[in-house]
Amino acid sequence: MIERPSYLTDTANAYDAVAALYASLFQNALDDQPLDRAALEVFAEVVRTGGGGPVAELGCGPGYVTAYLRKLGLDVFGLDLSPVMIEIAREAYPELRFEVGSMDALDLADEELRGIVSWYSVIHVPPQELPAYIREFRRVLAPGGHLLLGFFESEDEPVTPFDHKVTTAYRWPIDELAALAGAAGFAEVGRVLREPHEGERFRQGRLLMRRK
Known part of the structure; x- marks a missing residue:
């Protein structure tokens, strides 16, 4: 049996411990x-216009972005990763599918997906480990996904690194993250940077990439 890296166990345990509070704080976060x-x-439009197909939100937490x-x-x-988060998501959105799993070893076939959203989930991955995650994302995405x-x-x-309220997280230069994804076989489609809103400490980045 392959031993799980300690940072994965730590992250899962940390989110289990705060899952109910986290869900209550962020359930209307997009409003x-x-x-x-x-x-x-x-993202949804480019997936639909590309013919649609299965999409995964990896690191879905309480499920509000999935919904x-x-x-x-x-x-x-x-x-x-967090079983408690998945329980909360299933209760809140019983019509949707939620599973416990790790982004670095997806139980999915090669090229099975047409889209992946990782919404503040790779932030907890140690920088030296992140290239392997991006390669795994590419493995399960169909060409053009x-x-x-x-x-x-x-x-x-x-x-x-910074003191995220749940567990250690990392801030990335947007150019460096785009280059990392490019080296793994992705082409950049577009990017968004926004300044922090009230209650936020840092600038927020979004990268939209297409699998070559």
Whole structure:
């Protein structure tokens, strides 16, 4: 049996411990974020115009982004490390599919998906491990499939760890993250940077990538 890296266990345990509070705080998180909704809407449009097909939100937490993507007409399911988060998501959105799993070892066939959303989920991956995650995303995406990354941007600083309220996270320079995905076989479609809103500490980044 392959031993799970300690950071995965730590992340799952940390989110299990705060899952109920997290879900209550973020259930309406998209309501006052038009740029965030726009990024998700563009992702949904390119998946639909590309013929549709299955989409995964990887690191779905309590499921509110998965549910929003479903409202946008996508055939979407959610996956998360935290069993408690998945329980909450299933209770909140019983019509949707949610599974416990890890983004670095997806129980999916090669080229099975048409789209992946990673909305503030790769932020907890140690920087040296992230290329393997991006390669795994590419493995399960069909050619021409799209990947949307949401993350904290480091504003011209190097990759920077910070004291995320749940567990250690990392801020990425948007150019460096785009280059990392490019090296794994993705082409950039577009990007969004927005300044922090009230209650936020850091600039927010979104990258839309297409699998070559």
